[in-house]
Amino acid sequence: METFTGALPALAEAWVLILQPAVIGYLFLGVLMGLCVGVFPGLGGIAGLSLVLPFMFGMEPVYGLALMIGMLAVVPTSDTFASVLMGIPGSSASQATVLDGFPLAKKGEAARALSAAFASSMFGGIVGACFLTLFILVARPIVLAFGLPEMLMITVLGLSMVAVLAGRYALKGLAAAGLGMMIGTIGEADAGGSLRMATYDVPYLTDGLKLVIVGLGVFAIPEIVSLLRQDRSISKDARLGSGWAEGVKDWFRNKWLSVRCSVIGVIVGVIPGLGGSVVDWIAYGHTVQTTKDKSKFGKGEIRGVIGPESSNNAKEGGGLVPTLLFGIPGSGSMAIFIGAVALLGSGSIEVGPQMLKSNLDITYSIVWLLALANVLGTLLCIAASGGIAKLTTIRFTYLAPFLFMLISFAAFQSGQNFEDLLALFAIGLIGIFLRRFDWSRPAFLIGFVLSNPVEKFTNQAFQVASFRFRKSFEEGMDYVFSPIVIVLIVVTVVSVIVGMRQAKKIMSEGESVAGTKRAPLIFLFFVAAYLVSSLINASLIPDYNMTDKIVPLVIGGLALLCCLILFAQMVIRPEGDAIFADKEIAGEDGDAPHGLWATLSWLASLIIATYFLGFILALIGFLLSFFRIRAEANWGKTLVLTAGGVAFMCLMAGALNRDFPPGLLQGAVDLPWPLR
């Protein structure tokens, strides 16, 4: 009770702090900067925060907080533009949004999808703030109740969403998820440091693949390539259907869904160590399970946008709890935030356990600045959405080269290696084939995202549990089967059973036509071959590093089993069966005027030219030749578009102090920036 009596005055003080014109001004500035950074896929809050960090030293605390929070709050809002309009998941927070948001854009309903997403984001942000205001006072023991078994179970719950998103053929979905998990294990193991499908001779692989690259490769590249082949605009009839008001109404009709998903977002966000990777999938799964007519998911169901978007801004609020109460950052941007807070003013604010005792007013200011920034950012985004949605009516051939430019740059930012571009291309190929043969790409991505947490929490929970069991059987049982774990097990089991019944109706890959046996069998063979080689690779890890081999062996084995059953089914069933789904036979891709390899070779040419000339020179050549040859534009248009693209790239990179991929040329000659 004592905690609550102190809360009201602190809350009032917080509002007095916030409602100063200068504070609102800084917040607005932060929001604007955050929107600009967030539209750029793959950069996220870290780039923006690094930009303002030098100014934080000695700054008036509330001003600095307003600036930083304004920026942090709107990044998950503004990256919705890229995910809905282009099918590019800007960050892990917008992966599930792509599933239905992009199909809506293709139907010409981009503005509606965007405004529904923004309305949900804003609402989620506010629900998050209200919830936090009370929750933060009692959060500490609750956060501490989430130990390793609990976190493992939440990860498993996230993984169980594969059941919902597995697609028409559950086995294919499972195999895709297994493949995703196996690709997630590439590199140095967290626990024992053993190498999996990597060698020290290729240092790039030892760190594993980055989520940004896999997200872009699996979702963005297949869509960009497919649209480019069809040579049309994103919106099928090159026009915009219903406007932004419709989206807000959609949100209002689904406000209870929005409430539920916001709460899911806050709660999962509160648990340190999970971060945002599972939230939007759990929210999406929940949305699917609570929708009566499931036939439209994956083809442009507005609820599929509202659910995940409600959760991802609420999650940012929830993420403040471990950050502020324990001083443990939930993400890279939160880590910079913690560092920056200590620079503010006289350095008297210290993020950590004492935030509630000595700085409750500041804590509340942070919570409500976050909510306010959400409102500001959303209003700006909704205002802009009608105009920006017009991008979907432009002939895609004029858009695609810029998208190739953006995703290459985004991929490079994730690790600043040339290999990032190669990895992007390789994962893009996997994505293209997963899409072609109707293997669920969301399942693949969920597998990849959760591969590391599953492995980590399994190993750690097992180790701590065996320590407890050694003490006494009861202590071990208490640890493993805590009430939270039991609840989560029940939720997971129910969600898998319900999900399996529904999965067949949810076409996460859209409609497909079935074709001959040959192509699907060849793909299956490649997947199985990769699984076999990684299984052999894992089995070579010495036994004392059991922690590094057990998960790849089990998961790889299960995935391979799925492949074998699929193989048997493919042999038995006649051609034309749904199992042989192949988008190249007919439909949008099959009937497209341009071939797959010719289209893909444009991206390849940009990457190869970058290897020799560095990114900017390669980009100039790429844009010039693309517009002249592929788009058949006249020289005037070509030059203007090329100059515009390169200038935009340089401006953004210059302002954010980012490098471009260098090539062999840069190794030999010293060139001035941006050619460097």
Next chain:
Amino acid sequence: MKLSKLKVALTAGIAAAAISTSAAAVDFSGKTIEWIIPFSETGGSAKWANFFAPLLADELPGNPTVVVKFMPGAGSTKGANWFQDQKHNDGTLLFGTSGSTQFPYLLDDPRVRYEYNDWTPVMASGTGGVAYLNAEDGKKFDGSANNLQGAEFIYGSQGATRLDLVPLLAWKMLGLNVEPVFGIKGRGDGRLMFERGEATIDYQTSSSYLKGSAPLVEAGTAVPMMSWGALNANGEIVRDPTFPDMPTFKEVCEATNGCETSGDTWDAWKAFFVSGFPVQKLAFLPTGTPQDVVDAYSKAFDAVRSRADFPEIAAARVGKYDVFVGAGATTALKTATSVPESAKSFVKNWLKEDYGVDLSQ
């Protein structure tokens, strides 16, 4: 009259010219200095560099912008290997290393393709560390580990070849049976495991201990055991100035039966402790940097540490420890990287026997 005016103008001109030439030698005005940190944004090195960057910018000639860039990967060896290939250009490249960069170098990790002796250190700073126990076992601790012989503990660890090598070896020497749970992302996560009761023993660097763990001690859920200590001018381990009332590991070891403060094991522990704590973080300029640039940086870092408010602002961010510049930094580098061959082979052997880590591949 006219002449004297001219004279004044001339002298002023000459003086101005003299200032500008001396400044032109090392002048960073309008330039951007990139401080590369081979870790991610979340670690202690990021905190360290972000703390020094704006201060350094104020003191360098020409007040350049100092930005911190992160190049994480392969436990910091990726960034260090990259830095090894960099040559002096215009003095706008600075590189920061930590104990996690020193240890693989000392242990001949196969990934290491860098050589500390090629680089020019301009600044070095250290930290301390404190080990603490859960309340129940804490009661049995009486300044020695005699009542804790063979007791079993769980510890959330980032990996045996990282800085955790120092606490793990210390506990082993005291006869504690500590089982590390590997794969923790940072010491903060380790502390959280301790708070959840999953881990039963933990250590934190000084500033994190004060912020995160001292409240646990106050609340009675943790009992401090020992600090790692600090080095005095003679290279001996003395009490940590931040924790003058806490015994050092050396004292606890002396009081514990079977723990010896001499011999191979002790020498190995001490060597790695020195490399990992009192000289934990170093800032370097690349190979071939001319002396005037080095001096400019040394001077700037000297000015930073001499700021009147430095002890106060540093205490919260990086702890109350000495910052070495110039010749001090060079000595610090030597201290941090000269580990006797016997200590190396002892540690390699121990890592292999206890944790199956084979560094010879």
